[in-house]
Amino acid sequence: MVETAEQPWGKLSETGERHPLVDHCLDVAVTFRALLDAPGIARSLPRLDPIQCERLTVLAFLHDFGKCNRGFQAKADPAARDTAGHVFEGLALLWDLGALWPPGWEALLGDIAGWFKDEEQAKQMLIASLSHHGRPVSESDYQHSGIERKARHWWTASGGYDPLAALDAQAATVRGAFPLAFGEAAPIDATPALQQRFAGLVMLADWIGSDTQFFPYRQSPEEDRLALARAAAQRALERIGLMPPARREPRPFETTFAFRPTPLQAALAGEITPSDDVRLLLAESDTGSGKTEAALAWFFRLYAEARVDGLYFALPTRVAARELYARVLQAIEAAFEPDERPGPVLLAAPGYVKVDGASPALAAPEGTLWDDSAQDRQRERLWSAERPKRFLAAPVAVGTIDQALLSALQVKHSLLRSVCLDRHLLVVDEVHASDPYMREALKALLKGHLARGGWALLLSATLGESAAAEFFGRPPQPLADAMQRPYPLLSSRTKAWPMPASRTRSIEVSGSPSLTDDAALLPGLTSALEAGARVLVVCNTVARANALFRLVEATLERDHSALLAALFQLDGVRCPHHGRFARADRERLDAAVTAQLGKGSADGPRLLIGTQTLEQSLDIDADWLITDLAPMDVLIQRFGRLHRHDRAHRPAGFSTPRALVRIPEGGLQAHLAQDGTLRGPAGLGSVYADGRVLALTLRSLQDAPQVELPEQARSRIERTTHPDAFATLPALWTAHGQMIEGKALGEIRQALRSVLDDKPFGELHYPDKNERVLTRLGRPTFELPLATPLRSPFGATIDRVSLPAHWLKGDSPPETLEAEASPEGLRFRIGASAFRYTRLGLEKDDA
Incomplete structure (x- = not known):
């Protein structure tokens, strides 16, 4: 059946059911208009009057006008060969086929041209609307598409269907649905920033408006689609959580968490006054000191004052997010009445998605979004099949830092992610002096988020002055001054609030030249287990962890069979712990680690061999730590697992925390080539690339093997990461430093090329490098x-x-x-x- 000019289809179900294009455009436009009224979204936009809002809504309605072309409509027939997309085809109509414009369409575009500061801005906003599938379409993209050679064919009538008559019908519908847009109002200054916010909102509205659980296909010719769409949009925004509850009254801190706040928690719960100066805060405190509860207290404060509408808690890994999620969900439920709390609360970690503590995840849109690019669909699969672009739409989400960083990079759907994130307090946990690319991307994310009125809180146990200065956009302090900064500390760009330490620990550190000699560890491990100690071994790579596990298990089986039961096991199966287990097993392994080494676990010998998975998020306690050499900030994270809990009994010889750091025999310099390349064992030079930091870490531990935490945390980190400290190394490290800094400069340049440009649509272009960008994220x-x-x-x-x-x-x-x-x-x-x-x-x- 050939559609009439008045009723081209916009959505097509798998069973062949059709949804009229004008209905779909109304669904999306009405959703867009409702989004403009959401408090968090309105805060990130310039002030717009009602007529200006309606004018933007008209442009949102037009996002799919390209579907009127005959080639797209032919897709209703699976056997059709002469088919087309709808984005570049729409651009062709705007740019090259103006002579074909029917009267109603021409009059509509004439009105739109007068709504902005100039006609060029009107053109850019139309392109922004057409870019609703996630990637900005640019003039460069259009020129390379070659679409103009066939576009006239698809926009001419044939076979009883007239695409130009369909355009006129679209123009008449939008005038009737949004008459206020055509009144008198001041022109809108559509800056590149506004264009990008608008495009992101159209993407979000298109996702929501395409979901048939909210917007079912038309049921009858008599249906009042505009009224249905308005009701559906309100319901959708409330269900998804984009429209916050009217009441914002969280319970007091002690009621929510059932304990008295620490000084850090008290400062964020009520002592610090929210102002522009504290839109970005950095909380530095030792592991296990309650930074998570402090961050939640700050969120409750900002939420109660309607300064934010939601929370995104960003962590370095999916497993870290999964471990924290239950604590965040419990706090949200404890802080609010059931019908007043922000929700749903989403675990936004691909592979582990939960909503309000249960699976399945947020329902995927049941309608088809008609993305023209199969290549883009394959790219998304690299991260997950669970539509992570939707994660930031949740009012409260715990996920990975990658999802937040993707809102600031030239990747598909970055603008959708960005408009969702604008509403939130962004909490970035476990911030370290990460690699230059990631640091530059995080700086760009924070800069944009704060410029749009957002709020952010960085949490760290081990952030050095050089990294902190970059995040705050201030000059770094010299090493001597940096070492004098208090710790723990809460700071903004211009102010600092020193905090007392919640607890102190003195860790006895010894070095062992056994980095390539696993057998050298066996006597000490056996003795410790015989004494009843809980021993944690952290290796820098999975291969090393597995090799050591095999050796230890074989040795115990042969010589100490009575100690085999001390090896970590899951349901009687002995194993190590690392990140290369299947999801179903990993969840149970993490639970077993917590049961055997967490709070309330039984006394007795236990040996757990693993990797960096043991230094993040898992709340476990060991008597003795054996670790490969790593940067000082990483080692401090690992030391945080020693005597973490108050236990009534510690084995003889382990009454105080002890750590054995495995170092290369002959020192690091034995693995340093003349060209500056470091190729050491245990990932020294690859997993941890900067040998200068490793050399300074080794020097610090050899000079002062008694590590006092948190008192020495600041000085230990600054002496190993501050640029001034590198100058104290022997000359043989100069070539390595030049190589590392050259690589860092290259990575910074690459990051800057990947960061979103402040360009208008038409010029805004994402080079076809998505795989490269994604590869750099972890x-x-x-x-x-x-x-x-x-x-x-x-x-x-x-x-x-x-x-x-x-x-x-x-x-x-x-x-x-x-x-x-x-x-x-x-x-x-x-x-x-x-x-x-x-x-x-x-x-x-x-x-």
């Missing part, structure tokens, strides 16, 4: 579903595995994995590479 993995679910070595059902992207070495990931069960777990192949999944996690057969 270590990407592919979530690969198994063709047939299999049992894990721990008895769980595995339906997917996470494979590091760099393991594929150019091979394309399959849609599904054909794995086969083995006595140890399961096996599979991708290309020429073979993999196994056992009680030691995922490994390559040649690794």
Whole structure:
């Protein structure tokens, strides 16, 4: 059946049901208009009067006018060959086919041209509306598309369908639906910043307006679609949480958390007055000192005063987010009456998504968004199949820092993420002196968020002065002054509030030249277990953790079988702990770690061998720590697991915290090449690239092996990370420093090229480099579903595995994995590479 000119379709279900284009455009426009009234979104926009708001709504209505073309309408027939998209086709009509414009459409565009400071801004806003699929369309994109050669064909009538008559019908509908837009008002100054906010809101409105659980397809010709859309938009915004409850009255701190606040928590709960100077705060305090509760207290304060509408709690990893989520959810539920709390509360970590503590995740849009790019859909799969672009729309979310950073980079849907994040207090946890690329991206994120009236709080146990100065946009203090800064400390750009320490610890650190000699650890480990000690071994790589585990287990089986029960195990299966376990197993492994080494766990010997997964988020307590050499800020994180809890009994010889740091035999310099390259064992030079920091860390521990925390935290970190400290190293480190700084400069330049430009639409262009941008955000993995679910070595059902992207070495990931069960777990192949999944996690057969 050929559609009439008055009723081209805008949405098409899998069963062939059609939703009229004008109805879909009304759904999106009315949702857009409702979003403009949401307090958090209104705060991030310039002041707009009602007529100006309606004018922007008209432009939102026009986001899909390109679908009127005959090539797009032909897609209703699966057998059709002469088909087209609708974005570049819409641009072709605007830029090259003005002679075809029908009268009603021409009159509408003439009115729109007078709504802005000049006609160029009107053109840019129309392009912004057309860019609703996530990536700005630019003149460069259009010129390279070659669409103008066929566009006239698709915009001419044929077969009983007239696309130009459909355009006139669109123009008449939008005039009737939003008459206020055509009254008298001052012109809008559509700056690049406003254009980008507008585009992000249209993307968000299109997502919501395409969801059939809120906006069902038209049920009858007599339906009043405008009235239905208005009711549906309000319901959708309330359900999703974009429209906050009317009452904002959280309970007092002590009622919410059931304990008295620490000085840091009290300062953020009520002592510090919210003002522009404290839009960005940095809280520096030792691990386990209650920074999470302090951040939540600050959120409750800002939320109660209607300064923010939501919270995004950003952590470095998905597992860290998962561990924190329950605490945030519990606090939200304790702070508000059930019908008044902000919600839903989302765990925004791909693979672990929860809503208000339960699965499944937020429902995916049931309507089709008609994204023309299959390549873009493949790119999204790199991160997850759970539409992470929607995560920041939740009023309260705990997720990874990557999701927030993607709102500031030239990646698809960055503008959608950004308009959602604008409403929130952004809390970034576990901020360290990260790699230059990530630091530059975080600076860009904070700069934009604050410029749009946002609020941010950085939490760190180990942030150095040079990094802190960059985040605040101030000159760094010299080393001597930086070392005198108090710790713990709450600070803004211009003020500082010293805080008393909640507890103190004295850690006895010794060095061991055993970094490449696992066997040297065996006597000490055996003695510690015989004494009843709880021992934590943290390796810098998964391969090292697995190798040490195999050696220790074999030695105990042969010589000390009575101690085998002390090895960490899950349901009787002995194993290490790291990040290469399947999701179902990892959740149970983390729970087992907490049960065996967390608060209230039983006394007795325990040995847990793992990686960096043990230094973040898990609330565990050990008597003795063995760790590979790492930067001082990382070591302090690891030291935080020593004597973390008040336990009535500690084994003889372990009454005070002790740590053994494994160092290279012959020192770091033995692995330093003449060209400045550091190729040490245990990831020294790769996992931890800056050998200067490692050398200064080693010097600090050798000069003063008794580490007093938190008293020495500031001086230890500054002496190992401050640029002035690098000058004290021997000359042999000069070439390495030049190489590291050259690499850092390159990464900063790359980050700046990846950061969103402040350009108008038409000029705003995202180079086709999404994979490069994503690769720089951590270590990407592919979530690969198994063709047939299999049992894990721990008895769980595995339906997917996470494979590091760099393991594929150019091979394309399959849609599904054909794995086969083995006595140890399961096996599979991708290309020429073979993999196994056992009680030691995922490994390559040649690794």
